[in-house]
Amino acid sequence: MLGKKRVDVASSEEITQFLNVTPVQFRKDLSYFGGFGKRGVGYDVARLTREIERILGTDAAWKIAIVGAGKLGSALLGYSGFDELNLQIVAAFDSDPGRIGKVRQGVRIEGASRMKEILKEKGIRIAVLAVPADSAQKVGEELAKCGIRAILNFAPVNLILPKGVSVSNVDMASELESLIYKLKGERA
Amino acid sequence: MLGKKRVDVASSEEITQFLNVTPVQFRKDLSYFGGFGKRGVGYDVARLTREIERILGTDAAWKIAIVGAGKLGSALLGYSGFDELNLQIVAAFDSDPGRIGKVRQGVRIEGASRMKEILKEKGIRIAVLAVPADSAQKVGEELAKCGIRAILNFAPVNLILPKGVSVSNVDMASELESLIYKLKGERA
DNA sequence: GATTGTTTGTGAAAATCGGAACAATGTCCA
DNA sequence: TGGACATTGTTCCGATTTTCACAAACAATC
Numbered sequence: 001m002l003g004k005k006r007v008d009v010a011s012s013e014e015i016t017q018f019l020n021v022t023p024v025q026f027r028k029d030l031s032y033f034g035g036f037g038k039r040g041v042g043y044d045v046a047r048l049t050r051e052i053e054r055i056l057g058t059d060a061a062w063k064i065a066i067v068g069a070g071k072l073g074s075a076l077l078g079y080s081g082f083d084e085l086n087l088q089i090v091a092a093f094d095s096d097p098g099r100i101g102k103v104r105q106g107v108r109i110e111g112a113s114r115m116k117e118i119l120k121e122k123g124i125r126i127a128v129l130a131v132p133a134d135s136a137q138k139v140g141e142e143l144a145k146c147g148i149r150a151i152l153n154f155a156p157v158n159l160i161l162p163k164g165v166s167v168s169n170v171d172m173a174s175e176l177e178s179l180i181y182k183l184k185g186e187r188a
Numbered sequence: 189m190l191g192k193k194r195v196d197v198a199s200s201e202e203i204t205q206f207l208n209v210t211p212v213q214f215r216k217d218l219s220y221f222g223g224f225g226k227r228g229v230g231y232d233v234a235r236l237t238r239e240i241e242r243i244l245g246t247d248a249a250w251k252i253a254i255v256g257a258g259k260l261g262s263a264l265l266g267y268s269g270f271d272e273l274n275l276q277i278v279a280a281f282d283s284d285p286g287r288i289g290k291v292r293q294g295v296r297i298e299g300a301s302r303m304k305e306i307l308k309e310k311g312i313r314i315a316v317l318a319v320p321a322d323s324a325q326k327v328g329e330e331l332a333k334c335g336i337r338a339i340l341n342f343a344p345v346n347l348i349l350p351k352g353v354s355v356s357n358v359d360m361a362s363e364l365e366s367l368i369y370k371l372k373g374e375r376a
Numbered sequence: 377g378a379t380t381g382t383t384t385g386t387g388a389a390a391a392t393c394g395g396a397a398c399a400a401t402g403t404c405c406a
Numbered sequence: 407t408g409g410a411c412a413t414t415g416t417t418c419c420g421a422t423t424t425t426c427a428c429a430a431a432c433a434a435t436c
Binding site (some may be wrong): 018019020055056057058062070071072074075078079080081082084085087125126132133149150151152156158160166168169170172173175176177178179180181182183184 | 206207208243244245246250258259260262263266267268269270272273275313314321337338339340344346354356357358360361363364365366367368369370371372
């Protein structure tokens, strides 16, 4: 088990050490999409990476827009994690005239009025929503009208949008709630 | 159904319109902690709010610390959502000498060396981890040593920490992955 | 006060999820 | 070739979660 120190092949056990899943789950999930491993051997890491990227769709590049260029939006513009998912930030928007025209991380901040035009032109289908809570619903609706089909929502608001628009919430609040709930249980 | 436009009482159906749960789930979850509603009427919103806060533990204030005062950390220092959960940011830390001593949103950024001292002194048990991915594990371990029992982790890293320390991941990557996966499915 | 309509709380059924066990398939070595 | 060993892919089973269905409880109206 420790004899061969090759990294080009790894067993489900080795791989899931660093993940939040059990080896069985890992194998089962993968087998749903097809058997990529070799019995008695393990998984070819390079191929596995390719297959997973293909399954998730991160093998092709996706263009995304950051909507809202305040503190959070700016932080996201500099966030390195997007690269790894093959996501390219190709546009940023804000309604504050003081921010429009500024360039952050090579991306020019545009006014909200040019949103539709630019989103269509560049073929953007994913938006990251980083506006204040009280304008999130309104901006979300606008994005839906502009043809955006997927929104990563950072505002602590439950967006109600037309069917066909997927919303994923980065929900700090509920994560914190569950942490507090656990802490409370410990003390009891 | 539309006759009484009172906001002091609402049915599970009305409430869950804005939530991500079904009315039945809502009622069942609540009934686990006790029946707070009146049959044929609905839930007293004020009381329900109090009860949920009590259950979640957000009725009492919790002190939290922001660890890492880069772009993301700074954005979090100004994030308004913490207030609503009765969370008070009472400390911020960074290892960059250029940032230490600066005050953001009324909180002074302290050096990492003073972490243990300050966390203990102020009785902080929840930390928000906003450091770069490559130092997240190390800093997480330090926090665990300082007596932190709950970590909200923003770094795209799976923290391995001693049992008893709860970690919640704000996992932008996996949220984005699921969005892309959905988009891909639509196009097929 | 009886009746009607509404909504909660809950017990039972259905679906989903996760783990254990195991057969199938591969490598390695004599 | 054959046997020992390793690891996948899959089936089965128990547990958990979600949905369904409905009785109990309440308000309103006649």
